[in-house]
Amino acid sequence: MITWELLFAIFSSLILFFYGIENFSREILAVARGTFATILGKLTQRPILGALLGAAITALIQSSAATTIITANLVNTGTLSFIQSLGIIIGSNVGRTVTAQLVAFKMTGFGQILIPAGF
Numbered sequence: 001m002i003t004w005e006l007l008f009a010i011f012s013s014l015i016l017f018f019y020g021i022e023n024f025s026r027e028i029l030a031v032a033r034g035t036f037a038t039i040l041g042k043l044t045q046r047p048i049l050g051a052l053l054g055a056a057i058t059a060l061i062q063s064s065a066a067t068t069i070i071t072a073n074l075v076n077t078g079t080l081s082f083i084q085s086l087g088i089i090i091g092s093n094v095g096r097t098v099t100a101q102l103v104a105f106k107m108t109g110f111g112q113i114l115i116p117a118g119f
Helices: 004-031 035-043 047-061 064-076 082-095 097-104 108-117
Strands: none
Touching: 004 064, 035 047, 047 064, 047 082, 047 097, 064 082, 082 097
């Protein structure tokens, strides 16, 4: 049985997620003028480069939803075209599988390297 506390926790978590995405998107859009727009335009001219960019971003931030929302905001402001965004969105769906791959591989040997890198 679902309690009110659980419903409140789920609802407030979703609100915080969307609030964070909105603020992050706003900051990205503020930066998306000038040099950033030029670099992003060049990286997404070819769909394969856009897909690699989307996979890398999603693997880095561990959220394909965030990548898709940010990409949609960039299209909305005219920084990217719809065609350019398709490569990023497809790549974000591929990058989503990186989390599962990290869990599947035995990473204990890399702990001595990864722990200091986190600091």
